[in-house]
Amino acid sequence: MSTLVREHYNFAYLDEHTKRMIRRALLKGVAIPGYQVPFASREMPMPYGWGTGGVQVSAACMVPDDRVKVIDQGADDTTNAISIRKFFERTAGVALTERTAEATLIQTRHRIPEHPLSEGQILVYQVPIPEPLRFLEPRETETRKMHALSEYGLMHVKLYEDISQHGEIATSYAYPAEVNGRHVFDPSPIPKFDNPKLDNAPALQLFGAGREQRIYAVPPYTRVRSLDFEDYPFVAARAEHQCALCGALHTYLDEVIIDDEGGRMFVCSDTDYCNERQQANQETGNDAG
Amino acid sequence: MALCDRALRWEELGEDNLGAPAQNEEFVIMHGDNIQATGFVEHIKLPHYVDFQSEAELVRRLRRMHAEDATPSQGDTA
Numbered sequence: 269m270s271t272l273v274r275e276h277y278n279f280a281y282l283d284e285h286t287k288r289m290i291r292r293a294l295l296k297g298v299a300i301p302g303y304q305v306p307f308a309s310r311e312m313p314m315p316y317g318w319g320t321g322g323v324q325v326s327a328a329c330m331v332p333d334d335r336v337k338v339i340d341q342g343a344d345d346t347t348n349a350i351s352i353r354k355f356f357e358r359t360a361g362v363a364l365t366e367r368t369a370e371a372t373l374i375q376t377r378h379r380i381p382e383h384p385l386s387e388g389q390i391l392v393y394q395v396p397i398p399e400p401l402r403f404l405e406p407r408e409t410e411t412r413k414m415h416a417l418s419e420y421g422l423m424h425v426k427l428y429e430d431i432s433q434h435g436e437i438a439t440s441y442a443y444p445a446e447v448n449g450r451h452v453f454d455p456s457p458i459p460k461f462d463n464p465k466l467d468n469a470p471a472l473q474l475f476g477a478g479r480e481q482r483i484y485a486v487p488p489y490t491r492v493r494s495l496d497f498e499d500y501p502f503v504a505a506r507a508e509h510q511c512a513l514c515g516a517l518h519t520y521l522d523e524v525i526i527d528d529e530g531g532r533m534f535v536c537s538d539t540d541y542c543n544e545r546q547q548a549n550q551e552t553g554n555d556a557g
Numbered sequence: 558m559a560l561c562d563r564a565l566r567w568e569e570l571g572e573d574n575l576g577a578p579a580q581n582e583e584f585v586i587m588h589g590d591n592i593q594a595t596g597f598v599e600h601i602k603l604p605h606y607v608d609f610q611s612e613a614e615l616v617r618r619l620r621r622m623h624a625e626d627a628t629p630s631q632g633d634t635a
Contacts, residue, residue, distance in 0.1 A: 316596025318603065341607045348603050378607045396600050406578035408587065434619055440611035459611035479596035507614050522610055537607050 280327035281359040286310055290328035290483070294474060297485035302447030303415070304398050309481040319352055319377060320478030322394035326356070326375045329390055329474070335363045337371035342379035342520070342537035349377070366540050378441075380462040382519050382541035385471035387488065393456040395477035398484065400444040400454040420452050423495065431500055440505065445494045447486055452495065461504045461520045466492040509534040514545035561585060 278284065286308075293307035312320040330336070338353040340346040344366040352375060353364055365371050368383035375392040385391060401411045404422045414420070423444055430438040443460035446452050455466055456475060466473065466486060473486040486492060496502035507521040512533040519541060521534040536542035564585045567574075578584045 315599040317598070317600025320596075341604055346604060377603070378605070396597065406581050406584040408583070435622055436619070438615060438619070440615040441608040457605075457608050459607055461611065505611065505614055505618070507610065520607070522606055523613065537610075 277359040279332070279360055280330045280356065280362075281312075282310065282324065282327045286324075287328045290324055293483045294325065294328065294485060297474070297483050298472075298487045300451070301486055301490050302451030302453040302484060304453075304482040304484045306481055307483050309478045312478065314351070314355070316479040317396060318348060319375070319394040321476030321480075321483070322375050322377070322392050322478075323352060323355065323476075324478060325474050325476035325483060326373060326392045327360070329392070330356070330360055330362060330373060332360070332362065334360075334372045335365050335370055336360075337365050337368065337374045337540075338376075339374070339379060339381065339538075339540075340377040341522075342381070343539045345539065367544075368538075368540055378457050378459075379520070379537060380458055380465045382536070382538040383544070385465075385469055387470040389471040391469075391471050391473045393458075393473065393475045395454070395456045395475045395482070396479070397442075398454060398475065398477040398480050398482040400442075400452055415451060418450065420446075420495075423452060424497075427495060427497070431497070437496065437500060437502075443494055443502075445492050447492050448490050449493075453484060453486075455492075459505075459520055460494065460502075461506045463492075463494045463502070464504050468492075507534055511536045511542060511545075514542045514549060516542070516545060 280287075282290075289308055293305045297303065297305045309321065310324060312323055314320060314323070326336070336353065336356050337344070338349040340348040343349065356362055357364055368374065368381040368385070371389065373390045373392065374381065375394070377394045380391070399408075399411050401414055401423060404426055405411050405414065414422070427437050427439070430436070439460065441459045442454055442457040443463050444452050445455055445463060445466060455463060468489055468491065469486070470488050472488055475484045477483070494502040506519070507523065509521055510517050511519060511521060513535050516536055519536045519538060522537045523532050523534055525532050564579050565582060567580050574580060
């Protein structure tokens with residue numbers, strides 16, 4: 269396998285010059301947490317919007333000793349996760365895993381794993397729209413100026429309008445947050461339940477948007493504050509149910525329709541964490557909770 | 558391409574400036590006239606149930622809140 273990999277691809281697909289260019293952008297991103305660094309995104313052998321940015325960031329960080337995990341919507345067995353995992357198996361020949369704790373590099377789409385991350389791990393996010401202000405201000409020239417001047421009033425007005433119209437901040441995913449007391453950033457479309465996990469995380473968090481050609485980063489142990497108001501504080505919402513498989517009351521749940529009569533069950537969206545808990549439950553004699 | 562062309566001609570066709578992103582030339586060209594432009598639609602083909610779940614929870618909570626607010630006032634008027 270490894271000889272085949274070496275014969276057909278440079279390690280992790282990208283050529284070394286491209287990796288150097290991406291690493292430079294990553295270093296700048298780490299040096300200025302939350303700042304969107306433009307980079308010369310390459311065309312990848314997958315459609316734009318399917319994680320081309322995340323894949324390039326992963327490829328630039330990857331070393332042969334890495335153990336890679338890829339998730340989409342929290343699950344290891346979704347189309348996007350499987351195809352990206354196979355891509356790295358083929359082009360880098362790295363070890364693969366589904367266990368969050370064992371992985372050194374995790375690429376994710378739309379979730380942060382439930383299992384707490386540790387020092388030395390790298391979490392790579394696939395980002396569709398890196399600019400948190402894009403829906404408020406379509407012009408890139410303007411949004412860059414707004415970031416430069418820390419001019420985030422527009423975002424606060426948007427959150428305020430949510431409250432006046434709906435009674436609370438009606439943003440439930442891709443919830444804007446302030447990094448290191450300076451830049452407001454879009455944590456990619458993770459449910460806002462995951463936002464607190466961004467804060468002071470021991471792992472290095474990297475964000476890649478291939479189509480929009482932007483990279484940004486949250487270095488380990490960086491303050492990430494979800495935007496809110498004193499009288500309307502940020503709340504990490506989840507479905508008020510119990511996981512039907514592992515009994516968890518503290519995880520983010522997906523709702524699955526199970527029959528034609530509208531029957532439904534709630535299960536953990538993080539499949540690895542759910543399996544881990546189910547095994548533990550079996551060993552301790554089935555006491556869910 | 559026709560959509561792109563149409564979007565850039567709003568002024569010439571005498572339409573009101575609504576300040577919409579589709580009326581901004583820079584925005585239209587950046588998002589509508591390159592290979593990357595296919596990406597957003599491609600991205601929609603991937604599953605989004607985690608995001609939709611969080612939206613569903615939000616809408617349910619808001620509805621519950623409004624229903625609770627509405628109940629006593631209905632009692633007053635009846």
